[in-house]
Amino acid sequence: MAVSSAPGKVYLFGEHAVVYGEPAVPCAIERRARVGVEQRADSKLRVHAEDLSLDGFTVEYGGSTDDRPDVDVSESLISAAMGYVDEAIAQVRDVTDEDEVGFDVTIESDIPLGAGLGSSAAVVVAAIDAAARELGVSLEADEIAERAYRTEHEVQDGQASRADTFCSATGGAVRVEGDDCRSIEAPDLPIVIGFDGGAGDTGQLVAGVRDLREEYGFAADTVEAIGDIVRRGEEALADGDLEELGRLMNFNHGLLSALGVSSRSLDTMVWAARDADAYGAKLTGAGGGGCIVALDPTPETETALSFTPGCEDAFRAELAEAGVKRLE
Template identity: 35%
Template sequence: MIRVSAPGKIYFCGEHAVVYGKHGIAGSVNLRTYVEVERSSEFLIDSYLGISRSLPSEIYPYVSRAVEKISEFHKPEPLKIKITSEIPPASGLGSSASVTVAVLKALSLAYDLELEREEIARIAHEVERDVQGSASRTDTFVSTFGGIRMLPEGEEVSMKGHADIIIAFTGVSSSTKELVSSVRALRDRYPEILDEIMDVIDALSFRVKEKLEKGDLRSLGELMNINQGLLDSIGVSNKQISSMVYAAREKGAYGAKITGAGGGGSIIVLSPPEKSEEIKEALSPLARSVLRTSIDFQGVREE
């Protein structure tokens, strides 16, 4: 049996702007999707959705498409694929990307393909694009390589200092495709305004990189708060998200913002370690789940 895992991701800055070729900074976190594969007489997929025979694309579109992509390298012999995850689906934490990356790595090992990380990241992005219609390469790239990355180039960004990262899931699933479409429609109506906002987010990403590398966490939090205001202005925040963001800030967070497409999903909180428990307590009545986590620097790996 082969066991592989790949991490989820958060955005420090840049979601939605990356769709328009702007910069963003994302990091992988130590919440993982685990994939186990073993030989079988037929394809079986075992997950929280139950056990499915064959590869039903309507239930498992990412797994199905990943197998199709791998078939370009190797005739896919039947496998039992078991998927478990610490990442809530449709939570803004890159759950589909982590599944895709982990499945591709597991298939590469099972079929002795020896795919390099670059190849896994490229194929995983193609899978997400095929399934979603369009997709940033951020989620799949960060899940494959780990660490903190500046997109679109993929440059690794160091982080000095120590702060906790708290993730609070609203409990409301969100559709990245629908939210990207709604922002695009707003841009179509007000192109000069939305383009200015995306340019500001682009500039923010360079300042975020600077503050991460200097370990100036208080300023990093301020920049995250500015980014949250811009995300609110383009219509991807809501009352629940705002209440969570302000609850965290009022308890001493350096910064708090949406991570991912918004509209539900999750927020991230940059917290001084001594404030984390108090912040978690403040968020618990407002969120489905609250997790204290940290940056993952390994990316996809064999367990």
């Protein structure tokens, strides 16, 4: 049995625009997915996803869609559980040349699903590392990031950037622009997260921005303007200038909102954070529902969020220095 963990992330700047080649700056946070992988005697894949539904459930099948199990959960939940893990395992079979190998996979995660904190990337990165090690292959972080990117790209219908997967594999703060992925220095940031209890559909939200961008020149300009914000944000990050970072995050949120990926509850949480004198606040990840990220060294924002209707959970997040970790 091999067990690996990988962190989730928040976007300081640049989600969505990064899909069109603009830069983005995500930061790994200390909320992790742990994936245990044990080789089976047959070629089946069995996934136990502890946190995927309220009850958790187990899916076992032979690996083809016609061979789906007869379990008491909806087909969409099964696809949700299987999609990323299935493809991650396919990547490991490919990289190790072990086409017929089967696994028992167990997933436990502190990262809310579909909420903008990169749960999919964390699960995929940890699964790839653990499955490869279970077969005696130790992959470098760059190779894990590459294989995890291919997984997200496949599952998200060809619409994924390298940002989430590179960030989860390497940890820390990163900068991603097209194929260029690098780690960057970041000061200790006072990150506060508000979670509305909901989720957004990454594929649908990305497709919505793509359509707007094709229809309206000003939507394409908005995507480019987000790239300009990111470049200014990198300077503010290097200077440790929290006030400027906050202003730019506010601006970035406004443009994401214009692109149609915010929601009432995300906007409400963003305003609650601003009213509490956070330096700035924005949605993080694909949007549609899920999480906002704010910068505030005082307890005010966390307290204000915890009293905000529509905010289900408010918590502080530490930057995760480490990306993928080998636990067993």
